[in-house]
Amino acid sequence: MTELSLAYIFHQQQLLVDENFQLPKVEKLASDLSFSTGDQVIARDLQNSETIPHGLQLVPIRQLLQFWDTQQFEQASRAIQLLEWRRNHKFCSHCGEKTEAHATEFAMICPSCRYHQYPRVQPCVITVITRGNDEILLAKNAKNKSNMYGLIAGFIEVGETLEDAVRRETEEEVGLKLKNIQYLASQPWPFPSNLMIAFKAEYESGDIQLQEEEISDAQFFKFNELPEIPFKGSIAHAMIMHVTQGSKVADDTKTWL
């Protein structure tokens, strides 16, 4: 009997799961990306010709986050990011030759010039800002049509420290100066390939001034009068709970703080 592998089979931003939201087991194909650690686990995109097997369904990944524990989330993140990277590195970025997958490492290699392309993560800072003992700054993303208020976040620029990025993003997006910037936690975030690096900081000075292309509203909210916030399972949710509900959030989020 052929040994079956636990499979992450993606179609765009959706994943194939059974009616209990569990991963299916399939026969491994030669082109599948396999994970070297632990159980036999593979990842691939749904083939164009492939029909969805009976009893399985495509579910948006974001919806699955709430059912997953940390370990599964991290494994799924790796699957998403490695597939994305493999899709985007079919050719050598140095000489243009078609690349080949390395036999044992996660690397795409150029057979002509031997240039190795490795998966990259995009570091991104996210900051929870408090004022006094009972207020938190929350901001509404201009591109998001919902009423959800989140945290200030952005990518690190070349040459910046993480703390520089925290200060710059906050000044750019809401015009405030910060003090006591402290590292909290991190979370891989596979949409598409970010590493969220979480900080907490205190308001120092300034009046809120919105960068309107990015932020449609930002306010200091009382801890007990929060608006709609990001979903449970996201690092933003864990960070907001951490500062507004005290330090017992590890139970709530299973993980990151």
Ligand SMILES: [Zn+2]
């Ligand atoms: Zn090359």
